[in-house]
Amino acid sequence: MALNLFGRKKKDEKVVTELPVSAIVPNRFQPRKVFQEDAIKELAATISDHGLLQPIVVREYEHGHYEIIAGERRFRAVTTQLNWEKIPAIVTTMADDESAAMAIIENLQRAQLSPVEEARAYNDLMTQNAMTQANLARRIGKSQSFVANKLRLLKLSAPVQTAIMNGVISERHGRELLRLDPEQQTAMLERIALEGLTVKDTARIVQEIVDPEAAAAEQATPAPAPEATPEPEAKAAPAKPKPRKRRALNHDSRIALNTIKKSLKLVKDSGMKVKEREEDDGDVYRVIIEIPKK
Numbered sequence: 556m557a558l559n560l561f562g563r564k565k566k567d568e569k570v571v572t573e574l575p576v577s578a579i580v581p582n583r584f585q586p587r588k589v590f591q592e593d594a595i596k597e598l599a600a601t602i603s604d605h606g607l608l609q610p611i612v613v614r615e616y617e618h619g620h621y622e623i624i625a626g627e628r629r630f631r632a633v634t635t636q637l638n639w640e641k642i643p644a645i646v647t648t649m650a651d652d653e654s655a656a657m658a659i660i661e662n663l664q665r666a667q668l669s670p671v672e673e674a675r676a677y678n679d680l681m682t683q684n685a686m687t688q689a690n691l692a693r694r695i696g697k698s699q700s701f702v703a704n705k706l707r708l709l710k711l712s713a714p715v716q717t718a719i720m721n722g723v724i725s726e727r728h729g730r731e732l733l734r735l736d737p738e739q740q741t742a743m744l745e746r747i748a749l750e751g752l753t754v755k756d757t758a759r760i761v762q763e764i765v766d767p768e769a770a771a772a773e774q775a776t777p778a779p780a781p782e783a784t785p786e787p788e789a790k791a792a793p794a795k796p797k798p799r800k801r802r803a804l805n806h807d808s809r810i811a812l813n814t815i816k817k818s819l820k821l822v823k824d825s826g827m828k829v830k831e832r833e834e835d836d837g838d839v840y841r842v843i844i845e846i847p848k849k
Contacts, residue, residue: 571610573641576634579613579621582654598628599636607633610643614654624649624657670726671716674705704730712737715744727754731761739764815842 611626623630624647633639649657668676681691688706692699708716711729718724724747731754732740743764747757823829830845 569645571643571645574613574621574644574646576630576639576642578619579611579623579630579642579644581627581630582623595628595632596636599632602629602632603637607643610645612645612647612657614647614649621646622654624654669720669722670705670729671708671711671719674708677702677705678709707733712740715740718744718748723748725754728752728757731757734761734765819844 607629609626609629611629612624613621614624616622621644630642633642677691680686681688686694688702689699692702695702708719708726708729710733711719715724715729715732719726719729724744728747732743735743743757743761746752746760750756752760819829819831828847832843834841834843
């Protein structure tokens, strides 16, 4: 007999049988919400070349009908890409809560979940098994702070969570956005995508939104001047003209410039030969565009 994660005993069944794919459904408790099509195609190619080396694991939830416990990616590969009518499977007996736990644990062990999917999986495990963060952390071999930080991602707005799952922004971007309300999070998500903001850029802008006075004061604080090196007394150095001070683009100007560049790219992609050049004239950033008349 073997013990699962939560201490319940289950019968160790290793008999492999071939089941019709039409009688199998995905796990209702599958934590993975995004399946990369390219990865499924690669897996299908491997299975086509070498066969299915590891059968899927299913449970019979009613007579002649089965639910996947482990191996949904393999199931998708052979059904959507290879058009198999039957698939090797191990049929086991398992209750709903055990099926949910096994689906989550299998994905966590294979490191196939996005940070948001992982957070949702932890939350589901805690809810279904009445577990505290400390108890869950001990069970999965992580620190409580690790679990708590993952669960905080669930406080992000739905668009931001979806962006993390799809790889549009990173988990670190998401953690910076936690300081904003849902509407601000969505607005910042658009800026990150449009301007290609780094995590550092995002953190700075979020700080300006949350505490504009402190951010303005920090920007206004002059940097300490370097110590002057005394000139030799024998010969005075000729005075040099002071270089013109160039100002960095502010956020609105940067958005405007990026919008112009994206529009130019669309024009160029249409086949029109457009010339452009950029000039930084201190207080003005100039974009010169030449469009042919013919």
